[in-house]
Amino acid sequence: MNVTIRVWRQKNDQSEGRFEDHEAKDLNPNMSFLEMLDVVNEDLTNAGKDPIAFAHDCREGICGTCSCMINGKPHGPESGVATCQTYMRSFQDGDVIVVEPFRAKAFPIIKDLVCDRSAFDSIMHSGGFISIRTGSAPDANAIPIGKEVADMAMDAAACIGCGACVAACKNSSAMLFVSAKAGQLNLLPQGKPEKDARVLNMVATMDEAGFGNCTNQYECSAACPKEISEEFISKLNRDYLAASVKSVFKAVPSTMG
Amino acid sequence: MNILQVLFKTSIGKKVLMAVTGLIMVGFIVGHLIGNLQLFAPPEKINAYAHFLEGLGPALWAIRAFLLLTLALHVWMAIQLTLENKAARPKDYTSQQTLRASYASRTMRLSGFIVLAFLIYHLLHFTVRIEGFGTYPHTTLLDGTPVRDVHSMMVFGFQNVWISLFYIISVGLLSWHLSHGLVSMFQTIGLQSRAWSNFLSKLAVLFSILYFLGNAAIPGAVLAGVVKIENPEVAGYVCPAKCAVCEAKKAKT
Amino acid sequence: MILDSKIPSGPLETKWEKHIADGKLVNPANKRKYEVIIVGSGLAGASAAATLGELGYSVKCFTFHDSPRRAHSIAAQGGINAAKNYQNDGDSVYRLFYDTIKGGDFRSREANVYRLAQVSVNIIDQCVAQGVPFAREYGGLLANRSFGGAQVSRTFYARGQTGQQLLLGAYSTLSRQIGLGTVKMFPNSEMLELVLVDGHAKGIVTRNLNTGAIERHSAHAVVLATGGYGNVFNLSTYARNSNCTAAWRAYRKGATFANPCYTQIHPTCIPVSGDYQSKLTLMSESLRNDGRIWAPKKEGDRRPPNEIPEEERDYYLERKYPSFGNLAPRDISSRAAKEACDEGRGVGETGLGVYLDFKDAIERLGESVIKERYGNLFDIYKEITNENAYEVPMRIYPAVHYTMGGLWVDYNLMSNIPGLFVTGEANFSDHGANRLGASALMQGLADGYFVLPYTIPHYLAEIPRDPAPPTSHEAFSETEEEVTTRTQRLLTNGGKQTVKSFHKRLGNLMWDYCGMARNKAGLETAIQEIPKLKEEFWDDVNVPGEGSELNQSLELAGRVGDFLELGELMCRDALAREESCGGHFREEHQYEDGEALRDDENFSHVAAWEFKGDGNAPERHIENLEYEAVKMVTRSYK
Incomplete structure (x- = not known):
């Protein structure tokens, strides 16, 4: 499957942010959302661009590091899971997925999708x-x-x-x-x-x-x-x-x- | 921290003030509705009730002041909390889904604002009785004492379709406001659990509906002609057939 | 080099008590004058930081996570062992000690393991007092479950989230000390070098991951509680950011690295599903209490599991190890799964998997009981595989899960560098060649709460009572220079290949040649290939972005750079250890029935490797393992 991610890019808390569109191609529906971001980042790196910064660690839903707002819902469309446990099968081929950082005054943005909690x-x-x-x-x-x-x-x-x-x-x-x-x-x-x-x-x-x-x-x-x-x-x-x-x-x- | 600081300076304290002032006002509007429903009884009943209230004198003013203060606190806290909430998210999401919040809970500010506007009008209309607000300075005799003819005043007021409509809409919004507010109150003062909350939210909806129906019945009955002006001295009095007073009037002219 | 384990004399049962009594103390008024750096905030780090802070020392605690609560101890599911004997089933300190020694295939230090079993009971008391919500029975007392390698129920648990709850307990006590000001916390700070002053560990150099700032920190002693190095395999059950850098930098500064080849392959993980995979997920071993492991008897049997009749199923663990059955230790269960798959009896799309079946347990106990016991694990399985394990058996396959090897430490948990202490998974001491389930949490907390706070004063009381060296000391400037040079080199390398691609290639080499089964030829190949890969890495790696901001590629590049060196050392260690023991299985050394063949005569020792400079082979030192209380026997779970 292929999707487009409309992802928030922001250098640091002081700078203005903006959305960027990136294609993620030939995905396996059993990939996790973060693995999809890995794929996009490998492409960006190979193209000489700055990869998207996103918080992640255990990738099994327990450390609480991952933190994206996916299509207007924290941790993506499913309930009771973290972003790292969100799988691409929850999206449709051809979807445009909007990815934003958690936004709050108490959680200033460090870079892109990473905020300070x-x-x-x-x-x-x-x-x-x-x-x-x-x-x-x-x-x-x-x-x-x-x-x-x-x-x-x-x-x-x-x-x-x-x-x-x-x-x-x-x-x-x-x-x-x-x-x-x-x-x-x-x-x-x-x-x-x-x-x-x-x-x-x-x-x-x-x-x-x-x-x-x-x-x-x-x-x-x-x-x-x-x-x-x-x-x-x-x-x-x-x-x-x-x-x-x-x-x-x-x-x-x-x-x- | 002393208790006043807790109530006025902390997030939970402010919400408790919201809840408690809300609860007081719920108590008031329930009493108010019961008072108003006396409109369905013969005019003497409600006129006597109004007379009794007015006869309270300084106590009435104390009650009024207390209620106004309660209202002011409720509004003041609402404004403060809202401003803080806006400040807590300086930049909004491009898109954000609503996951669970009821429609009523998301329109508390709007419903609250319109109800407030109505309330001001309502007070000017029936309590302060300013000219041009559909006022009606009539008196009637109750056991020989001249008292304000509240019955006729209400019926006269609600015979105006626009006033009735505004009234019904506002009462509807108030009920809407309560359907979230009532449950919210219990949550804020810490008397909520999931099992009890299911029951409570149903109860709150039922209460809100009953409250709305009770209130809407009054202008409804007036507009439908079920409740009429019964003071022959008043304009708009429609005489039933074979009425002694009218006969007398006619005889004079 | 002589590796002096400093094991106290006297009978096993009283060694620790005697050691505490013999040790020097630091005067309460002087404690705050001693600064201690703790790197890592998992179970071992957070518990040590909190306890030392509470004792009055000036503690600085570092973690690369954004909060101490995120350390990977949090992911441990199953439980923590303690010799409480609350079940009245014959448990005792000695039995826990013996099970752990035996589970470790007689390659661990007797005295350390006995101490671990002794303090295990205090850990449970401590955690309950902190508010850790362990599972309880209706009467209000603590519940227990059984775990692999033991025939008693001594494992305490909090649903499937025991590690999380224990870590949050340690984090809460650490939080209290941070609030009181006795511990200063440095989150988002990755240790990139160890600083030695006159041969003693006196500080570290860190990089602030959010700002890129390189910082110097000095102290009287440094504790590394930085976890294991399983991510050298790329795919593992470790968190993506777990790494060996802190330990590896200490190794390059002279700390010896013990038994690097002892890696634990956990038998019950969700099988790999594709090349994109970044992470393997563990299904807690506790599932083996009620689940039965099987593979089809026939080769290449591709029928759905529920259509394979009972008589065509091979419950191979029950068949081979009738007394322990599905609860055979991890190394044995993992190898048995590999054997079944090597014989072509593997299941799933890739043929790399076996079944873990709950059908019988559901029939016996009802679905609700199984749900109560393992509900969240079944949920995790469903999320990942989209399969309902209440209806079809889980598919599992072994995956790298824990590293028993680590920096060499003596009985005081001090490495051969004076003032450098190593605790938890980062050291090598307690699990020998194989760790039993529910023992990692026990060791991390034992080290942090009950061992280090007693042993660090022995060192501090002996060094001159001077302030910690200033960070302007030339040792600090030189070390910082090393860090800056290395970071700059990575950033300006201008290569073509991504860091991840190197990590993946290293992982494949390690899994193929230094994984569940190893042989001489394979290890020799790896020892050839890994340095070549390392050279290619430094020639051609592409690290985008800048050093003065959050740069996740740079972080990973530094870590992979170190993994490339560690991988080689692991293969060297595996090659030198001409025997099979625990997690280290050499195909040349096995019994006819395929069981591991230990060589106690020649290899009853710890191998600790000393760095001899880039381009030179490291030197292998040994510490002989003396068994006074137990007799070494062939490990049998039959």
Whole structure:
């Protein structure tokens, strides 16, 4: 099969970008979308042109590196997969496929289809953890955790941090990401002691990073390659509200001012 | 961070304000609709209700001020959130698919804006009663006390097809706004799960439809002639046959 | 060169405890004065960075990924072993130790492996406390599954995403330290050289992949946690960007490279479907718990699998290895699949594949149980092949998956260069000639959380308590010069052939001559061909773009340049090791029934190669493997 890709080219965050059309010929429908880009890049290199920069690594849908907006949907037409798991059989012979980078103020473009998602890391630094010193953990079976809770936590933990939620949201909101990360830890007994501080800090960092606000449309969840549910956003809202209200009324130890 | 900072400065806080103000206004419009539906009862009923409300005096003003403040907060937060959301994506996609978002959710700003415009008109029309807005400064006697004839005012107003049409469209848009807003509220204050949300969205749609039908019934009934002006002092009063008052009027002339 | 493993004296069970007790400590107030560079942020790197940061050292952690969370540890599916004996099925530290030693075909260090088994239990505790959502039973306790090479259920798992969850756990503790300022994180930074000052590892030179900036970083010690080198084969289950550059640069600076020929070929991967392929995808070994592997009995049987009657199917693993059956270790299962295909009994379009069939398990347990256990793997299989494995058996074929070889380290995980530590897959120490399933995650985390934090102080306490050398030191300028020259040469080479085309050619040579089965003639051919390919590469490679921006071709060019040298070394090592053991199978050395024939008399040692300059043959050193606690036996899974 043959397709044309209309791909976004941009030298860096400062420069203006534009679309370029490239032909991808003699493709096998079982090729992945990224393998199709490999083919185009080999052609570009052989023609003495600059190949298209695109983020990729594991190519099995788990590292969360790949990040293209394909025909107006993050990670391409199929649901529940990352770009690297999108196969050419999802397109028709002769298609013109529009490929853009994820766009958000908090995700500045580095080059072509590659954007900087370090804002996610900053959110994690501010609270996406349980403070446990190495070597000081009690026996793993000391605290039983019901299967349902463990499974819910696992549902949230499936997040691969790709940023499709931000890319799909018309407000570039990062609520699904933050809610998945916070939700996993808040659900587990181990995460309870730091629950309030966690949500307050993570949301504050999220706000600072310049993400938009959630308008409860759940495009994020629909675009998520791991199909993480918007229920976690509701949980984050609840945990955040509870933490805020508690912070008004709860007594604090004298050492904490 | 104190609670005011949370509410006014953080993304979740602002949305909570949206949700809570929205909820208060939903409470108000439900009460308002129930009040209005008294139009289907004899005129004394609704006129007495209006008289009672006006008799609240300072309390009425407090309620009005509270509602206006609620509305102002709702609009203010909407504007702030919208501006932030626009800023969060400085460059838009060339093409972007809609994956799941309902049509209502995507037109909240538009529906909200039109409803706001209607609301201003509506207040000028029936509450402030400015000349030229189809005002109707009539009184009637209720148990011997002169009270404002709200019944006639409403019927008179809705007998104008254009006013009725504007009213029906706006109430329709408000219902549309609510069909997303109601569910959204629960999500924002954190009382949502997938199973419950399915039920809730259906409930919200049902509520919105009922709300719309209830409201639309009023101008509908007026236009259909089911509800008529019943104050003979008022222009547009169509006399039923063998009416004592008319007979008296006729006799005078 | 004498390779001193520094194994502590005394009985096996108490070596580690004794070693900790004997070691020197760094005063808490002095810890922050010591700087440690950690290259790599996978399980081994992130866990070490977080733990050392928490202890008070000044840590700098580097990764070429845009976030530490993306390291390829994330892709491990099946699980992590630990001798918890939660299943009451007779597991113990000794049994895990013995299984690992035996699985490694008696080519690993006893003391290291015993320590690994000892700390395995702490890892699970640590991860659960971090919030890793391991699978649980209805009662709320942790669930286990079985894995290849073991007859107990000791593998902990989180759906099919165990590596991801463990890495995210390590990443979360690392994130905490970054937030606290004890660890400074350098993402998008690829280490391109190691800096030696007076023979000690004191720094690295990196390239910022987004800006192209070449940077110098100094420290008191350098830790390489940079993973394995399986991408030398081009097609593998590794992430596309996994590479050997950091380790290879250290090798060229004098660190010896141990057992480079030990590569693991994983038996259950999705077969190659075409020339365009960039990546092979693994189907977790855990599938072998419930799936049955078979090939048609008849040669060239092209009927659809469901039309081949039971009596015409050869469940070859169950037939050959009745006691372990489908759970035979990876090297054995892989070779058995290759044999079936070599006999013309392979399936699928290319004839390079065998079936992994769930029909019986679905009949026995129901589809919902299979879905619960392996749902996401079945989904991955469907995405890639467009086939429904609930209805037709999966097609699988072996693929390069892990490298047991790596930089040589002693018991302290320090290489022969003082101050250069190597952890995780990047070192050679714990898996011998073959790694058992669910042991890589265990080793990465053991090294990072529980070994390195105890052993690095031994070194730091012994060196002078001076600040780390300034980056203006001439060793840094010279090293930076090497990096700049090499990068410039690649960019201005003006050749005709793409980097990828060289990678592909190298991969084909390696797979053909240094893959699942190796022989003298083939290896000699490869040792001739690879240097020629390397020469052609430096003559004719075409690297487009500039050095001062994101340039993925340049990144790959540097890596392929190093793979071309490593590939040759692997073949040399495979040629020198005149025996078959674990992942290294020499056709000349096998029993009549085709089982690997080890030569314990002559090859019970680690081979560590020393770089002797470009154009000179590297020198092979040996470290003898002494077995005190276990008796070497012929590995049998029959």
